[in-house]
Amino acid sequence: MKPSIPKGTRDFSPAEVAKRQYIIQKMRTHFEKFGYQPIETPSFENSETLMGKYGEEGDRLIFKILNSGNFFFNKKKIELPESIQSLQLNSAETIAVNELVELNKFTNNISEKALRYDLTVPFARYVVQHQNEIEFPFKRYQIQPVWRADRPQKGRFREFYQCDADVVGSTSLWQEVELVQLYDSVFTDLGLNGVTIKINNRKILSGIAEVIGASNKLIDFTVALDKLDKIGEDGVKKEMIEKGISETAIEKVQPLFNFAGSISEKIAKLSVLLAASTEGMKGVEELQFICDNVTDLGLSSAILDLDVTLARGLNYYTGAIFEVAPPKAVAMGSIGGGGRYDDLTGIFGLKNMSGVGISFGLDRIYLVIEELGLFPETVTTTSKAIFLNFGQEETKYAMKAITQLRKEGIKVELYPDNAKIAKQFQYAEKRGILLAIIVGNDEMQNNQFAVKNLVSGEQQKVSFDELKSLLQ
Amino acid sequence: MKPSIPKGTRDFSPAEVAKRQYIIQKMRTHFEKFGYQPIETPSFENSETLMGKYGEEGDRLIFKILNSGNFFFNKKKIELPESIQSLQLNSAETIAVNELVELNKFTNNISEKALRYDLTVPFARYVVQHQNEIEFPFKRYQIQPVWRADRPQKGRFREFYQCDADVVGSTSLWQEVELVQLYDSVFTDLGLNGVTIKINNRKILSGIAEVIGASNKLIDFTVALDKLDKIGEDGVKKEMIEKGISETAIEKVQPLFNFAGSISEKIAKLSVLLAASTEGMKGVEELQFICDNVTDLGLSSAILDLDVTLARGLNYYTGAIFEVAPPKAVAMGSIGGGGRYDDLTGIFGLKNMSGVGISFGLDRIYLVIEELGLFPETVTTTSKAIFLNFGQEETKYAMKAITQLRKEGIKVELYPDNAKIAKQFQYAEKRGILLAIIVGNDEMQNNQFAVKNLVSGEQQKVSFDELKSLLQ
Numbered sequence: 001m002k003p004s005i006p007k008g009t010r011d012f013s014p015a016e017v018a019k020r021q022y023i024i025q026k027m028r029t030h031f032e033k034f035g036y037q038p039i040e041t042p043s044f045e046n047s048e049t050l051m052g053k054y055g056e057e058g059d060r061l062i063f064k065i066l067n068s069g070n071f072f073f074n075k076k077k078i079e080l081p082e083s084i085q086s087l088q089l090n091s092a093e094t095i096a097v098n099e100l101v102e103l104n105k106f107t108n109n110i111s112e113k114a115l116r117y118d119l120t121v122p123f124a125r126y127v128v129q130h131q132n133e134i135e136f137p138f139k140r141y142q143i144q145p146v147w148r149a150d151r152p153q154k155g156r157f158r159e160f161y162q163c164d165a166d167v168v169g170s171t172s173l174w175q176e177v178e179l180v181q182l183y184d185s186v187f188t189d190l191g192l193n194g195v196t197i198k199i200n201n202r203k204i205l206s207g208i209a210e211v212i213g214a215s216n217k218l219i220d221f222t223v224a225l226d227k228l229d230k231i232g233e234d235g236v237k238k239e240m241i242e243k244g245i246s247e248t249a250i251e252k253v254q255p256l257f258n259f260a261g262s263i264s265e266k267i268a269k270l271s272v273l274l275a276a277s278t279e280g281m282k283g284v285e286e287l288q289f290i291c292d293n294v295t296d297l298g299l300s301s302a303i304l305d306l307d308v309t310l311a312r313g314l315n316y317y318t319g320a321i322f323e324v325a326p327p328k329a330v331a332m333g334s335i336g337g338g339g340r341y342d343d344l345t346g347i348f349g350l351k352n353m354s355g356v357g358i359s360f361g362l363d364r365i366y367l368v369i370e371e372l373g374l375f376p377e378t379v380t381t382t383s384k385a386i387f388l389n390f391g392q393e394e395t396k397y398a399m400k401a402i403t404q405l406r407k408e409g410i411k412v413e414l415y416p417d418n419a420k421i422a423k424q425f426q427y428a429e430k431r432g433i434l435l436a437i438i439v440g441n442d443e444m445q446n447n448q449f450a451v452k453n454l455v456s457g458e459q460q461k462v463s464f465d466e467l468k469s470l471l472q
Numbered sequence: 473m474k475p476s477i478p479k480g481t482r483d484f485s486p487a488e489v490a491k492r493q494y495i496i497q498k499m500r501t502h503f504e505k506f507g508y509q510p511i512e513t514p515s516f517e518n519s520e521t522l523m524g525k526y527g528e529e530g531d532r533l534i535f536k537i538l539n540s541g542n543f544f545f546n547k548k549k550i551e552l553p554e555s556i557q558s559l560q561l562n563s564a565e566t567i568a569v570n571e572l573v574e575l576n577k578f579t580n581n582i583s584e585k586a587l588r589y590d591l592t593v594p595f596a597r598y599v600v601q602h603q604n605e606i607e608f609p610f611k612r613y614q615i616q617p618v619w620r621a622d623r624p625q626k627g628r629f630r631e632f633y634q635c636d637a638d639v640v641g642s643t644s645l646w647q648e649v650e651l652v653q654l655y656d657s658v659f660t661d662l663g664l665n666g667v668t669i670k671i672n673n674r675k676i677l678s679g680i681a682e683v684i685g686a687s688n689k690l691i692d693f694t695v696a697l698d699k700l701d702k703i704g705e706d707g708v709k710k711e712m713i714e715k716g717i718s719e720t721a722i723e724k725v726q727p728l729f730n731f732a733g734s735i736s737e738k739i740a741k742l743s744v745l746l747a748a749s750t751e752g753m754k755g756v757e758e759l760q761f762i763c764d765n766v767t768d769l770g771l772s773s774a775i776l777d778l779d780v781t782l783a784r785g786l787n788y789y790t791g792a793i794f795e796v797a798p799p800k801a802v803a804m805g806s807i808g809g810g811g812r813y814d815d816l817t818g819i820f821g822l823k824n825m826s827g828v829g830i831s832f833g834l835d836r837i838y839l840v841i842e843e844l845g846l847f848p849e850t851v852t853t854t855s856k857a858i859f860l861n862f863g864q865e866e867t868k869y870a871m872k873a874i875t876q877l878r879k880e881g882i883k884v885e886l887y888p889d890n891a892k893i894a895k896q897f898q899y900a901e902k903r904g905i906l907l908a909i910i911v912g913n914d915e916m917q918n919n920q921f922a923v924k925n926l927v928s929g930e931q932q933k934v935s936f937d938e939l940k941s942l943l944q
Contacts, residue, residue, distance in 0.1 A: 002600075002601065002821075003601045003820045003821075004518065004601065005513070005514050005521075005597075006517065006518055006584075006585050009514030009515075009516065011511065011513050011514070011598055012512040012513075013511060013602075013605070014612070017510040017511060017512055018510065020512075021500075029881075033878045033881065033882070033884075034885070035883065035885030035886075037486035037489075037853050038489040038493070039483065039484060039486060040483070040492075041483050041484075042478065042482060042483070042631055043587075043617060043619070043631055044478060044535075044619075044631075045477060045478065046476065046477065046478055049475060049477075063516075063537050064537070064538040065535050065536070065537055065538065065587070066535070066536040066537065066538050066583050110582075111538050112478075113478050115515075115537070125477075126483055128474075128475050129474065129475045129476065129477075129483070130483065130485075133485070135899055135902045137888055139885070145515060147515070147516075159514055159515055159516075167888075170889050171889075172888035172889045174871070174886060174888045175888055178886070181875065181878075293868065293871070297871055297872060297875045298875070300879075348475045349474075381504045381509050382509070383507045386507075395646065399769055400769060403653065403769045403770070406505045407772075409501075409505065410505070411504055411505050411507065412505075412507070413506070414507075414650070416639075416642040416644035416647055417609075417642055417644045427607055431607050
């Protein structure tokens with residue numbers, strides 16, 4: 001049987017690891033430049049830390065860990081409800097609620113730990129647990145894998161990295177300003193010029209809901225409005241009406257259908273539109289502060305855009321909402337997102353801690369950089385040269401050079417076996433190593449090295465010092 | 473209820489992450505310099521990949537993951553053996569073998585994946601699965617966490633990193649030479665001068681077993697011999713006899729009781745002692761090759777030592793055995809180990825693939841560096857300076873400078889809120905930030921910045937360019 005890995009998981013080859021590390025390293029550098037400090041939390045948490053934090057759907061997607069070793073010994077008796085013993089489950093439809101409850105009870109009986117589902121809940125847990133060691137505001141970043149029992153599909157994995165920067169313990173809108181700058185800083189350094197950082201505010205959305213007089217229709221409203229480019233004003237309005245939003249309501253927010261212009265112009269329009277909504281106007285004020293200051297300070301390559309249809313995290317964000325679209329040349333969904341949540345740590349009993357943060361989508365960023373051919377050629381872990389193996393004496397001579405070169409920080413390797421020379425060349429080529437170093441009797445006698453470029457085929461004899469310069 | 477993490481797991485604070493990353497980054501650099509390529513494998517593997525590979529004890533320590541989501545729907549009927557339903561388990565003693573078998577069947581029924589227990593088995597699985605994409609010999613390194621359901625205790629965790637470098641597909645002893653150099657290279661760069669790289673060979677141990685005529689007593693023999701320093705020759709011999717090793721046998725290996733001297737001297741003694749054992753003499757020859765070449769090429773700071781009592785991995789190593797002891801100033805167990813195993817990938821059906829590798833113990837290396845005070849002061853993620861917050865206009869002025877400084881790669885941050893100035897200073901001090909930058913009316917009018925050293929208390933006014941040089 002051919003060995004395999006669980007569906008939704010991945011092996012990463014050396015080339016892939018090098019590219020992923022390149023992105024991660026850039027993120028670390030910029031996170032720290034902006035004053036974010038790294039933390040790491042365990043891969044698994046106590047189940048009660050995670051369960052109930054991500055909604056019903058989320059709970060179902062959390063990977064649970066079976067109590068280890070002699071877990072049965074911890075129980076006086078294994079309690080297996082009769083209802084479970086006799087369950088006949090052929091499809092999702094046949095399970096009754098009371099059966100599900102029994103199943104969950106049973107599961108909790110044999111599992112007390114679960115794999116991290118995201119980095120936000122562990123961060124909140126960390127903050128509350130270590131509150132006496134932490135100085136607030138606490139700016140932390142965290143780059144670690146998370147696990148979700150989602151149905152795997154293209155671009156969706158059961159194990160993937162999240163890269164988060166959050167600050168907790170300050171309501172200052174300068175945080176939002178800095179987070180926009182951080183996005184700009186990272187993406188510019190990765191060569192991803194022209195990403196669009198979309199910004200919105202939960203309070204603006206609440207204001208719109210007030211104005212249309214239907215807060216329960218807010219998502220239907222934003223989803224429809226988001227299609228303006230595709231289906232036109234009439235199409236959008238038709239969809240809104242189908243969703244039960246009244247014509248009167250739609251009329252009230254008519255300016256949103258012609259919402260072009262600069263950010264200042266958009267903000268001016270919102271001020272008029274939301275004049276009657278206290279919360280809406282608070283949102284306008286926040287947006288204005290963030291956008292004005294970002295604009296004053298200037299962005300390196302990113303474009304800031306106000307997008308009132310941006311409604312991610314509607315259930316938890318309370319202020320700013322962010323989403324980053326890749327450069328227009330690439331057809332891909334968002335490569336980052338975030339927002340402010342006024343009560344980050346309340347779930348663990350620490351009240352009044354406002355948090356704001358952003359996340360980078362490592363896998364998508366990787367794909368975008370790959371598609372645009374923006375990984376530098378230097379992003380590789382491959383050796384600069386390989387010393388071929390012509391026998392023991394030659395190899396001793398070669399190893400003296402290799403040892404010296406490595407001390408200079410140069411990546412070189414030895415072909416370990418005295419195999420046929422054609423095989424050694426083939427190995428070097430397939431590995432993508434540019435230079436093969438040949439040491440025969442001649443070279444040993446003259447204190448030289450023959451260097452063969454495996455692409456051009458050129459060959460030259462050099463001294464050790466010349467070899468060193470060549471490889472540096 | 474105060475939130476907590478599962479026993480045996482750890483949160484890492486910013487200072488700890490910075491230090492761990494410092495070690496890991498050094499390892500990566502040296503691994504790659506020696507031609508090792510990084511791979512990463514999923515955190516969980518299919519259970520059949522891991523089970524049965526680590527012995528009975530190992531199997532018990534593997535964390536199993538509960539089939540996710542609607543896992544019960546995949547079964548037509550949940551099979552719960554009657555024997556389990558009625559189990560009454562009060563202690564480890566009361567379980568019968570047949571009950572254990574039933575428990576295992578049941579466990580396999582509800583769990584198909586398990587967390588990685590080490591990096592070697594996933595590496596072997598990777599090699600076999602990707603054999604057509606890999607050029608052999610394949611030198612890979614891997615730095616990832618592993619999980620073991622061991623009883624947690626001081627220095628033993630349920631989640632910890634392994635850092636492995638292995639090469640598969642070559643029997644060349646130059647690999648062993650390079651691995652000794654790699655240890656030397658990493659530890660020297662970490663400032664850990666004077667580690668002892670102990671080397672032995674499985675074939676030497678087999679030779680000794682032959683000579684004492686009791687291969688089943690080999691571990692008893694090496695364990696006793698290892699106590700020579702502590703309990704003296706008489707004590708060791710007494711223990712050997714108690715363990716059932718005959719006096720005649722002990723006499724035959726008398727030279728091992730006076731096994732001082734240089735490596736060459738030790739090898740000479742072994743040549744005499746093991747002259748009658750073909751396998752033992754093969755081991756002597758291998759040791760000689762490795763030690764001669766390591767000596768010829770020279771080590772930067774590590775000490776190579778032949779230790780015939782070194783018997784780690786007796787069940788799988790077939791050639792060289794390595795273990796690294798920290799510098800003598802530190803009382804701690806081994807900080808690294810490894811060896812050669814002739815059939816690395818046979819368990820997954822790919823025969824005749826010899827492998828040799830070494831492992832670095834991240835947690836212990838961390839403790840040793842900490843104890844010796846060898847972490848450079850620059851190993852920190854803390855900002856170089858914090859701009860205090862005196863109000864909106866001042867902050868706008870400050871943010872212009874911050875934005876510029878960050879573009880130069882300098883770590884600076886802003887105190888986000890216009891809090892009382894004493895509170896801001898206190899925050900900076902507690903965070904361990906050396907410089908506070910003060911921007912008031914005066915500074916703004918003169919295009920200056922007041923820089924206060926929070927340790928010396930000194931304060932000076934500087935221009936932006938001066939500030940930049942100061943922080944660079």
